[in-house]
Amino acid sequence: MDFGDDVMDGGSDAQRRKKRYHRHTPRQIQQLEAMFKECPHPDENQRMQLSRELGLEPRQIKFWFQNRRTQMKAQHERQDNCFLRAENDKIRCENIAMQEALRNVICPTCGGPPVADDHFDEQKLRMENARLKEELDRVSSLTSKYLGRPITQLPSAQALSMSSLDLSVGGLGGPSLDLDLLSGGSSGYPPFHLLPMAVSEMERPMMAEMATRAMDELIRMAQAGEHLWVKTGGREVLNVDTYDSIFAKPDGSFRGPDVHVEGSRETGLVFMSAIGLVDMFMDSSKWTELFPAIVSKARTVDVLVNGMGGRSESLLLMYEELHVMSPVVPTREFCFLRYCRQIEHGLWAIADISVDQQQRDARFGAPPSRSCRLPSGCLIADMADGSSKVTWVEHMEIEDRVPIHLLYRDLVLSGAAFGAHRWLAALQRACERCACLATAGIMPHRDIAAAGVTPEGKRSMMKLSQRMVNSFCASLSASQLHRWTTLSGPNDVGVRVMVHRSTDPGQPSGVVLSAATSIWLPVPCDRAFAFVRDEHTRSQWDVLSHGNPVQEVSRIPNGSHPGNCISLLRGLNASQNSMLILQESCTDASGSLVVYAPIDIPAANVVMSGEDPSAIPLLPSGFSILPDGRPGASSSRAGQAPSAGSLVTVAFQILVSSLPSAKLNAESVATVNSLISTTVEQIKAALNCASH
Template sequence: MDSGDEQDVPDSQGRKKRYHRHTPRQIQDLEAMFKVCPHPDEKQRMQLSRDLGLEPRQIKFWFQNRRTQMKAQQERTDNCLLRAENDKIRCENIAMREALKHVICPSCGGPPSNEDSYFDEQKLRMENARLKEEVNYVASLPPCYQLQLDHVSSMASKYLGRPITQLPPVQPLSISSLDLSVGGYSNPGLSPSLDLDLLCRSSSSAFPYAPTATSELEKPLMVEMATNAMEEFIRLVQTDEPLWVKSGSDGRDMLQLETYERMFQRPGQQLKLLDTRIEASRDSALVIMSALALVDMFMDASKWQELFPTIVSKARPIEVLASGMAGSSSGSLILMYAEMQVLSPVVPTREFCFLRYCQQIDQGMWAVADVSVDFPRDNHLASQSRRLPSGCLIEEVPNGYSKVTWVDHVEIEEKNPVHVLFNDLISSGMAFGAQRWLTTLQRMCERFACFSVAGVPTRDAGVAPSPDGKRSMMKLAQRMVSNFCANVGASIGHKWTTLSGPSDIGVRVTLHKSTDVGQPNGVVLSAATSIWLPISPESVFSFFKNERTRTQWDVLSNGNTVQEVAHITNGSHPGNCISLLRGLNSGQNAMLILQECFTDASGSAVVYSPIDLPAINIVMSGEDPSYIPILPSGFTILPDGRSTGGQGASSSSNPMGGSSGSLVTVAFQILMSSLPSAKLNLESVMTVNNLISTTVQQIKSALNCP
């Protein structure tokens, strides 16, 4: 029988009554109305009756049943929390009883003194009194709630393989991130042969978090955490002064911590960790992507990492706790792991295990909220940085655009020191703040929009005349940039070793065995260093992007000038583009250079890779470029974070504020050997050290820097 048909069913007295089953469309429209207004008035019920072809009393009864269902769900969640708390206290009392039986005096080895015994006994009685109050409350609940609690207990017993009353003491859930180790920096003495195993990492680093199924007792707590985080995030978005105030130096929205603590009843942030500080910022902007497309990318860890390759070095889903409504991400809840980075090997990454919750809060308006979690697992915790309620509010606007309001709110444990060059950038909050996320999002959305354009603009014409050739070239360039970003930072698993170099930072090197499709097979040597230049990031970016000045810094060009033979626009800024370069004084079989340049207010980069002519022919014909091997090198340019002061620029015009200089990271990747058993020898060390040192010296000389 179809879902919309009617059938006769007997009632309690044997009489038949008409039973109507709603169609999926009717249920969907009713659910949508329920989210907006759980208590519709008579006029709204009449309108629904006309739209859905139902009687007004059917509408009325449906909403009554739906409200009852929601109330029952909430009560079940509350009862689960209550039972978990009761079992926790019971376990604590059992543990204290056992401990009192075996207490000995550390001095004489005998039983404890009467005073200590009296103190412990009084403490035990207080705990028992509190337990009795909780148990009495449970006993006073109606029988249906008692059955729900018994059901939860039996489920937990079945899942854990033992009665819940025999569980060891449970650690309470706290809003803090799962702490994972960060790759440290070492400086072993150089020797003619360094063992590859001491430096080597896998081409695709192992996932640092071992996924473990979430128990039935943990899920209601996570749902409650995510719901509370969503409510707090929406308040952070909608409230202005005195919660948020404009920064006098650059016009950014800065969170007033005292006001926040009063508003959300968190005096002194409660148990604030030692050596931690709060970073909180807010910004909004228009991006050229639909709200639904953005929500889809945020709720997919792989797409989210692809959207932010310069910020998110790793992202993995741990467990999908709720899948949301059919055909929609609304209501979906995911436990995720992510690692955030700044593109330099000397800036420690930030790792978080957090809940990501998505909810449609109005027609055309979505909210995605994050909050860190911490619960017992087999992993060793090394950091206590955590994401406080944060996220983005996405509102659909005409012409395919969306207005995105971003709130970033984290508590950072500064366990790993930041190098002095990057101290101003990190301490100012600009390196990981809302402005960097939004400016990157704007640029990447423009890139995706250019990718979707069917035609090829006249400026982009050349050796890439077809739309398929253009898209293939853009795919290859995107993979090149993602590979570069993944190998230049301090991501977990990168065992950087410091050599002598042209700056205080020195040259950092690391090896990895490359076996991935699209990379040369063998042992790849990555080398990088960071320097400070007293020149604006815009000027430094223009210097690296200009093909006429390439001979002034490209040591490997042998003095040959290059010519741009293909150009693809990547966004509204003229600096966002993909180029194919060819040496003017080289032979016909010489290597070409694929290069992508991109810039926004948070930073810039120039990434390039040599590529042979047959591979380019494959790309220009529009074929899949996934198997073309590339080994990118390049430069990243960041503002140094030292405010020029007195500008008062708004966040929309200059989100990152003024800057008195640039932080430039120079990075090379070289195929050291095609043999997987190769070792880093002194000759390779000297070669890469001289390569970077010479490049840095030529850059400083060309820019007239001391």
Template sequence: MFQPNTFESHHMFDMTRRSSESDLGKLKEDDYETKSGTETTEMEAPSGDDQDPSQHPKRKRYHRHTQRQIQEMEAFFKECPHPDDKQRKELSRELGLEPLQVKFWFQNKRTQMKAQHERHENQILKAENEKLRAENNRYKEALGNATCPNCGGPAALGEMSFDEQHLRIENARLREEIDRISGIAAKYVGKPLSSFPHLTPRSLDLGFTNLGTQSGFVGEMYGGCDLIRSISGPSEADKPMIVELAVAAMEEFLRMAQAGDPLWTDQVLNEDEYLRTFPRGIGPLALRSEASRESTVVIMNHVNLVEILMDVNQWSSVFCGIVSRAMTIEVLSTGVAGNYNGALQVMTAEFQVPSPLVPTRENYFVRYCKQHSDGTWAVVDVSLDNLRPSPISKCRRRPSGCLIQELPNGYSKVIWVEHVEVDDRSVHNIYKPLVNSGLAFGAKRWVATLDRQCERLASSMANNIPAGDLCVITSPEGRKSMLKLAERMVTSFCTGVGASTAHAWTTLSATGSDDVRVMTRKSMDDPGRPPGIVLSAATSFWIPVPPRRIFDFLRDENSRSEWDILSNGGLVQEMAHIANGRDPGNCVSLLRVNSANSSQSNMLVLQESCTDSTGSYVIYAPVDIVAMNMVLSGGDPDYVALLPSGFAILPDGPGLNGGGILEVGSGGSLLTVAFQILVDSVPTAKLSLGSVATVNSLIKCTVERIKAAVMTDNASCR
């Protein structure tokens, strides 16, 4: 019989039944089987009740496929692992095989690839398990032995190793979260948290893996930083409901995207008209409705746009300033006809504003892609909270997404709709005008980001080198490598500047001042980061200066010495400049800092600045001269270690002009400043409070310098 786990890598066999009767000219499906092994002849007899004593056992003969047949089917398998009947018949005619032989070869090949993939995954999981087991033992040993040499009590922060400190801080944070949830649970279900034994504080001492892994209530209630890690795929019983929900969401989205007045008035949704058009149940009273619609024309063809939206890695990368993390939980359908038409994916994602003062929004949803009869593509998301009801869900996606229409010359028209229900009461006061206006998470920000990223991608694919790049960039390959390195720098900055706590960072909530968030992490095996203990500090504040003026000041190398403490007042020279958008502020630069300090002399800085109507970034990182020369010659930039720092600049409201009134929402800026500092190159080193204080001082001094410079400049321009 067929045994799927006994394959040889490149040898397939077909098996035909021998018969002395000449009238058996037709081949039946059960007459063929492919099997690996040596070329041999064996007997196969029926077993059990099916055995007929009057019949002789069937003799089967194994034939090895020719090398040409194997090569042709291998090549076809790479392009199409699931050929249909027509493709199998055509392939069998070309190779001189029966269609059933081709069918069974592909069945066995798929089983072989699946078995190899599972073995590889098992090896990875086994190694990861051993690593986690060893790390857990180190934690237990460290906690058992950590004492103060003076008093014999528990060690203070400055005397702990990084691992000990990480565990204690995480434990304290989880205890605070449990206390908060206990109050909410008592309010909604009338029971204290002790009624749920798997959520008692004692479980935190035994291990963190129990959190967010229980069914239903626990996974949703815990939300926060464990939502994405805790949610499992939908059950078989849920899948038909998910399909129905996706189809209904697509219908609603299309009407929302294409409707005019009275549903939309100046791109503002009429809530009363919406409820009349799309009747629905009453949701939690604490959730505020937020809806927006925006359209634009982008320099990208419709096929590539659909691929970006349906590939979670590309989607997260293109919208890294908005999507702080995302994951595809399960693919319910890959689509038909070799594209994403009809594709269904159950996903989780966390959306952010580049500031630690704005909580992230987590969603569990299904994404549905469909090509319509007129050729347009639609990609729609809708939350699956109805399958996992939770009384404290803080964000729910109503049908949202984009409609993509093909235009000539590789352009596309995009209509984007964002429609959510959200509890945003914990947003900091200075960000409330921006969030309430819909600019923080709305359609305008998605569309502006997409338009800017399409321009950037078009620039990275260009083969011509403008004259301004010729000073140090001598080839198209070097230009692409530099842009790729800058892209990784921007993504790394965005994942550390927001309020998400799901990344490798540990928030030191008990240190620093109230207005500066300090985080730490241990970097060991990532070739894209220097090894050691890294501290990150971020703060956000309002400043009564227009965003464009702050952006131009921070990106200008001539004014860098006014705020950059590390440049030490030295001359900053731009060595290379790559424009990647219509706006002159959208560019990647390589700067040389000629500092009076000999230890920082001739330091190189990679910088990317980008701006659109919804926000701006100036992000930079010191780079090693030898590594940068390798990148400029077209080498792989993934192994260049970076610790990006920089600025995120947002408008303080929906474009108001207060005529000089100095208050939030009058046309000022919301500025986030973030630094990453390598405090020790040894990952096992102890973290001292002095390092935290140094980073705090650095960021506060920089903030004061920026305020002094731009406020003086702003006053002189009035």
């Protein structure tokens, strides 16, 4: 059963083979489901009454109930099959355990292990092991001649952690690290068999009803008063007890002791029309581009209902990963329904609700997660000046399966890391940037540094810089596919490294080494942001500049804040005359980014002339700056203002080799470890917080 019925036309055989497909709305589905629960076999009078209420033909009502009864029967059979399959798996596991026990049985005659049937295979393994040792000695000898010194002098034994990076050919003293063991592939998405499956015909009515309930709850929460929302530190936080008393869960489930609730609401103006926002929210690619610092990946799994113009009454099944742009904070993965509805002229609502993925998780051997997104989303109202008033509601239940690193514990547990305030601030900044891109060739620039750039060149540079920022944000994800390896470092976090084979057209082709660390600085976020983005202070932390100053060649504003801009920087020493630095800095109330990448002068000329920048390879590095989230009562003395700190993630990406089949040399890992450690030390020294 879908969101409609197949209606047979009378006439010839050819006409009877043609079908008219009527797609019901989620509201119609909800009322039909409610009637089905009360009476699965309605009589003719009940069908006539339903047809009048829903605006459907009685024959459509009759076919709907017939299909629903058939699917209910199929659902029961499917449940029985799942039960039998589980029992079969249980018996198979017991069989494997019994076979293992038989292998370990003790001989009653001699008290030793029984004679194995595969002792010849063991002999083969010993011979293969001896052959590999001879090959290792030969490769080590050749490598020593090439390097001009014994391999044991490589600095990997002290720099690498034995527990997490024992990846060289012959242990840590070997010449190279195994690329496949250190990291996953270059694909940004999980393997297809781990992604949520498309919605079956039997699940569609249930999901339509779930989305309709979520929409109703979202609207009530967005319009609720102080009884549901409590002001805390200038933010609106959900009163969980009041929520539990108002909104009862349909399945009657309870909240476990290791599950905490994050609920928040924020309202603000956004410089984009409501229709423009709806179109971007209903497109998973544009959704990721809007929030690169929050959404590391997003994908539309299935389109359940394609509403009018892809907007009102549209219902999608989506998958996304949320991150905090630090290698020490695990991502949050959700599979959820996104339902869009136009409430009235100029007023839209978009509701999200997690779907139950426990069966999928159990299928692939993972313990089911109880983390979910409860009815969340936003109300979007058109304003007279072309902007929109957005009321954002974020509501999650998070299971504490992995301990949160001490640095980010306050930020995450307070709900600020994924709260409505951060979402709305990021949306306002992204829409400001979109407005600047749209008016790049219309509005005259008052910025002197951008006076020599053509309108086409401005748009081309903004597109290239946006791709650079998106690539940088995605590289800092701490998902299951982005597994970081810990080295020794300047703090308890250490330097985390990851390597992958780059085949994307927007990046240099070859083996790319990513390295990052996160630190706490006892300075406000705006001070840390101003220090790392200013070209006049760059020489104080940029190790690769060797203390030489840099000069700003061009600057393009992309927001109302003076720190929101795109710059082209040039080193003033002779060895850097052929290279420029493309840098974008952006900040809002929730955090800041400073991202940069080297770009040669010919490529910069291509961008400045307005040509398509998609083929220009960039390998970005940079900084992510977030508030530490610590309580305001942390001032050192009574009467003083609370001390504000910032969480800074420093990240570098280095092209190790242009050959995709190349191995990662341990010297490259030691070099990037030293590079990040020195950068952190110089930043702390320049900000007078070296002791922290």
